[in-house]
Amino acid sequence: MDIAIIGAGVIGLATAWRVAARGAAVTLIDPAPGSGATAVAAGMLTPVSELNYGEEPLLRLGLASRDRYGAFAAELEEDTGLPTGYRSDGLLEVAFDADDLRHLDDLRRFQESLGIPVQALTGRECRRLEPMLAPGVRGGLLAPEDGAIDPRRLAPALLAAAERHGARLVRERAAAVIVEGGAAAGVRLAGGAEIRADRVLLAAGPWSGDLEGLPPGIVPPVRPVKGQVIRLRTRVPFLRRCTRGVVRGSPIYLVPREDGEVVVGATQEEMGFDTRVTAGGLWELLRDARELLPGITELEFAEVSAGLRPGSPDNAPVMGPAALPGLVIGTGHFRNGILLTPVSADILSEALLEGTVPEVGAAFTPDRLVAAP
């Protein structure tokens, strides 16, 4: 089977790896693989912390994906010899003041009601786990099964794995899905060349709605949601594990890596396709991070970037066969793209190769969202 995949972020790359390993002839189309939200993301594998109430189906999907990550990362590292920065040493969530602590308490009750293991901690216990936390931190929660991965290592490893199984990368922008006889038949590139395929996967993140050729009602309703992220560096031990905080109602997270990088994120802004870094965005992140970890101002500044998450109307991904035969959609992962990579690759591989969606993906198929023609 010939499969064309539009978009080489982690979702397109991981699916390319999976279907190429099962014998499909894969063409990946992207002018700059792994350079969108993938390159900006911190890589937290924390299914509960960014959920809103009422998003239990998404939580189940996130938990399923987190639970597949260990084997997924091990298989990828073995297949390529490349590191992914995978770690599963837990997530610490801390509260800055009494209101933030009440918020954390609600979160703990929600998790416990769903049978998710979580440990409530006093401020002192939080500081024992993370000695650099501010003395005023009121308390926290430890989610022992959460973790992180380094998206900037994950993407090249996935590309290498896909290529190792025969996938071909075309570094060009996809302009249109070719539709013939009422079915997707390939992709037309911006330069005019055509790539014919039996199946097309549309995994272009927030740009998934921009392609020509698709009939009305097929295009997934995704929009860009901007996130600004800061990267710092430390040469001395600073933070041991992923740490999130709520500071006077504003969420903030810090993801440490073994090489000394500390990622601080993230803003959430509805600004269209705008990736400018703003003084206000940086100030808010550093202000809140410093409240939780005063020593952060000593760290070396490394980088600041802004990415575009693919948001969907219900915050959940859009994955599975489209109403147009031959087309499969894989976008809308919003704040969860890195977390949902293993399970999305499984769902999308089955959709591409067999035309079906496994039970774990049943609540996320495109028919729930796409507007009627």
Ligand code: GLY
């Ligand atoms: N999941 C991290 C973020 O969207 O900022």
